[in-house]
Amino acid sequence: MDDFERELKVGFLEEASQLLSDAEQCFLVLESSPGDASTLDRIFRIAHNLKGSSKAVGFDDIGVFTHLWESFLLKLKNGETSVNSEVINLLLLCNDHVRVMVEALKQDLEARVDSTELLSRLNAMISGESIAMSFSPGPVSEATSASAFEEEVHGVFEGEPPPSKEELELLKLVNDSLDDLPNPALEVTKEEENLVIPDPGPIDAEVRSLPAPVFELKRAESPKASGSASTQDESIRVSLSRLEKLINSVGELVILQTVLREQSMSGGSHLLRKTIHQMGKVTKEVQDISMSLRMVPLRQTFQKMQRIVRDTSNMLDKRVSLSTQGDDTELDKTVLENISDPLVHLIRNACDHGIERPEDRIRAGKSETGNVMLNAYHQSGKLVIEVKDDGGGIDGDRLIKKAIEKGILKPDSKLSPQEAIHLIFHPGFSTKAQVTEVSGRGVGMDVVKTNIEALQGEVLVETELGKGTTFKVILPLTLAIIDGMVVKNGKFRFVVPLSHVHETLRPTGSDIQSSTGMGEMLLLRGENLPLFRLSRLLGQKRSEEQTKEQIAMVIRYSSQPFAVMVDDILGQQQVVIKEVGPEIRALRWMSGSAILGDGKPAIILEMNELVKPEGRGVA
């Protein structure tokens, strides 16, 4: 087994532990409210996920087991089997069993656990027999999280030659950071929140074999200290919550610095201004450094995809090669964590639905081997991840037909090609006639979309029949700071995320046409965009709005572009997003607030929600 493979496997085991504890929670919720469809959905997704990832990294035992488990869950989801305590017990038993498998694999990557008994039980349940089960919690339930974690920490070091000095130090740091945590029950999850920045040094392998991810604060160009052993970067573990505190405080510092600078401009000595100017530089640097602490490269996530493509295509009897680009691109740790699952879905879909069978490809005059491109790059302050295949493309008409069959669409619906393609994001939609092991159960695209939107990102689909499909995942680099456009409306200022604004213009008389039925429209280079006025959207009464609102912002963030008229644009600046109190968090058109240069708060507008009549309402 090479290092790359080992890395993947260890990564999966970490992920699996988390998923299993999530699943366990869900089962318990399910027990108290058996009919809860959303919980069932969640469990189903977790099982689906486990199945996919385990196969991808080559843990076939888990894969086989979870496949059966998933099939059973599907029966529950479809209501073919009712949820009772017997079922819950079996589900929990399965959960424990997978956990045992995972724990065993953590100790030894070749470990195998016998699961014939549970497999036959699952099979029996799936085929509809209810067997009287005698449950002995026995040894399986012993592997519960908190104590297991401690055992692992020790376990890893027991089986190894006496630890070197560095290792001991690292272990000590691990322990210290554990001691810092206020609640011992939270240890495991807290640990998993730590950042992982891979360190190329020789200590790497040891670090990776630790059960919990290790965050390494790289000391930039650490001086070559005494002794030959300490040539690599030293690193310490820092909990994510501490890091966030730091980042918040730095954000404050930046704001105060701006206030100070504005003050000094209107008076104050030369020396004062000079000092403030220098302080500004240092503050900016501190801000950049603190923000970069949360950034991790995409490399590991991309590497995982290689394996997924290989195994998926093997299973499907297709020939697919994956090429990646831009795996050095860095991304906020939280964003990265949440993007991994959607990416797996997209890649597997590309292999399964996108790339055609070899014989079809040859018939279409393409090379036998399909190509999936994974490309990451920065574009105007956003991170774009492209999943591009040179397969058959998406057939909009077939989607419509399928949607009508499934009852998602009314038979006489008329959809534009773009709208038809968006059907793939509909929950429970899958065009594959056959349920394969890879995909086709209709889990996936809707989850992909929801997950990405939860990160304030978006998914775009470009497809050409016969040529291929490109999914573009556009993500913010970080969730804490955004580039904002500060606009003025009446006396007040609002922040609009710059990424939502496609362009701004000053329309002249005939550019705006109004009609009784459709309201106002902006005629822009042959396009007719619905035009809204910010003051009206915000429910303010304005007598002479025609004269005041002069600038139109074109918003193309959603699939339906529109324009919003504002009084004035005051400028662009980076703002730190501040959460508002729970009493107004329900206002969906307000994605947060930001403190502007003069120390006053401004509302960050979510235009997409604001233009929907129901968007102003409460979720």
Added chain:
Amino acid sequence: MGANMTTMNARERFLSFSLGAEEYAVPLLAVREVIAMPEYTPVPYTPPYFLGIMNLRGQVISVMDMRQKLGVKADKNAETTVIICDLGGVSIGVVVDSVNTVLSPGPDEIAPKPEIQSSKATDFITGVYRKEKKLILFLDIAKSLNLEDQNAIKRNQQTGNKSAA
């Protein structure tokens, strides 16, 4: 904050404040600080007493006008003060006319609120206290603002939408 103040043993302290000509008090433990009226940014689609959001040393918190909330006529000459309350980890600024004093009434000095047939909800009043000749109402801040507000915002939302659409 215990709702039933009359049975309290230790002397709990209260911060009393004026709303117009009336006097109210809230438990001192729920008060984080008292500040002068700050600049605030209004938030559309919220009830009139929801004044907006303010910057409290880097934290953005909501400011609500207790006078409008309780329908008390504001005293034009009053200094206008904001009491920053801590309600289970959430800070809220409550605008009052002026802050008066800290009270520590004996347990037997607080009377339960008299049962009055009224269309207005009075469950946020936890007790009444007579200080010399003046009557002071004790408030449960969370009840008088928090729960009520969320409903109010929702209601306002619906009507607001109709008028905006």
